[in-house]
Amino acid sequence: MKYQTIYLLAGFILLATTFWAFGHEKTGWMAPEEAKKMKNPINITKASIQKGKKIYEKKCALCHGDKGDGKGPAGAGLNPKPTNFKESHGEKMTDGEHFWKISKGKGPMPSYEKDLTADERWNVINYLNTFVKHK
Numbered sequence: 708m709k710y711q712t713i714y715l716l717a718g719f720i721l722l723a724t725t726f727w728a729f730g731h732e733k734t735g736w737m738a739p740e741e742a743k744k745m746k747n748p749i750n751i752t753k754a755s756i757q758k759g760k761k762i763y764e765k766k767c768a769l770c771h772g773d774k775g776d777g778k779g780p781a782g783a784g785l786n787p788k789p790t791n792f793k794e795s796h797g798e799k800m801t802d803g804e805h806f807w808k809i810s811k812g813k814g815p816m817p818s819y820e821k822d823l824t825a826d827e828r829w830n831v832i833n834y835l836n837t838f839v840k841h842k
């Protein structure tokens with residue numbers, strides 16, 4: 708009787724960890740190491756942020772929301788949901804990682820490699836940085 712309980716418990720734990728790992732694998736979107744190390748060549752200036760804001764409002768806000776919270780009108784029905792930059796951005800992800808992701812796209816997230824110049828993508832990243840609440 709006791710052994711049965713232990714086996715049941717062990718089985719359950721195994722199943723739970725498998726699902727957990729699987730779930731993470733599915734949602735994880737990782738940029739390659741060399742992309743993470745890419746430096747943003749455009750200084751964070753008012754002019755750059757202003758340019759980024761214009762692009763963001765035209766191309767990104769629809770999904771990622773005016774305030775970068777991922778709650779844009781076109782984002783609601785998407786799976787996965789558009790990223791909430793207030794939570795994901797900042798210490799955890801480098802500018803280079805964002806640059807790579809914006810260039811490549813994935814699933815509902817479009818690829819902007821051809822649509823935006825490199826400078827335009829960096830300007831958008833400088834604007835994304837304004838959404839982050841630094842502690």
Ligand code: HEC
Pocket residue numbers: 734736762763766767768769770771781782785786787788789790795805808809813814815816817819831
């Ligand atoms: C059609 C909706 C849509 C538009 C338009 C869009 N995105 Fe996204 N974006 C998404 C979705 C959905 C994801 C999540 C993809 C995933 O995790 O698989 C995402 C993810 C991202 C990520 C990765 C964040 C992370 O934590 O991994 C960045 C950066 C990003 N978007 C920036 C932008 C920028 C900048 C623009 C405008 C130039 C833009 N997006 C336009 C839907 C969109």
